[in-house]
Amino acid sequence: MTERSPAPGGLTLVEALVNTLDIESGADALDTPEGRARLGITPEETDRARTLRESLRATLLAHAGHPPHREVTPLGDLLAEAPLLVAVDAADGSAALTPADDRSLLARVAAAVAEALVAGTWTRLKACEAADCHWAYYDRSPAGRGRWCSMQVCGARVKMRRYRAKDVAKDAAKDA
Helix, strand or coil, X not given: CCCCCCCCCCHHHHHHHHCCECCCCCCEHHHCHHHHHHHCCCHHHHHHHHHHHHHHHHHXXXXXXXXXXXXXXXXXXXXXCCCEEEEECCCCCCEEEEECCCCCHHHHHHHHHHHHHHHCCXXXXXXXXXXXXXXEEECCCCCCCCCCCCHHHHHHHHHHHHHHHHHHXXXXXXXX
């Protein structure tokens, strides 16, 4: 959906998970063995991954100033179940939250969110405002006010719809 470069650090995982569903076409990469393999999940973990994906999408919409796309389990409730450990580097004393189990998608996502919070990048990961898209993207704009995953696709569609709506309103005013 987007020509943007991927999100930094662990947010790449969050972005990849959210973008497993193409809302416009209905294609869901979690339905395929290849799609699940990219995230390191089994078929039995698919439903839980979908729940996490949609909670993340709702949060990313909130980052962009939009209401949730539907009712979802709050992301905080899901992440509260994530087994994380504090890892301290013996050489320099730096610390980071790490997944207690690298196989757990939930723990890997929780660690990515924690890393992004510390780095100040979490709220820059957003979901496209276009209702037929909601693709995750990392907002690199200077003011952090990006609205669409792609200005050439989603942004252009929204602007064209607005333009056409104005034309219809003008024609209706002339006819009145």
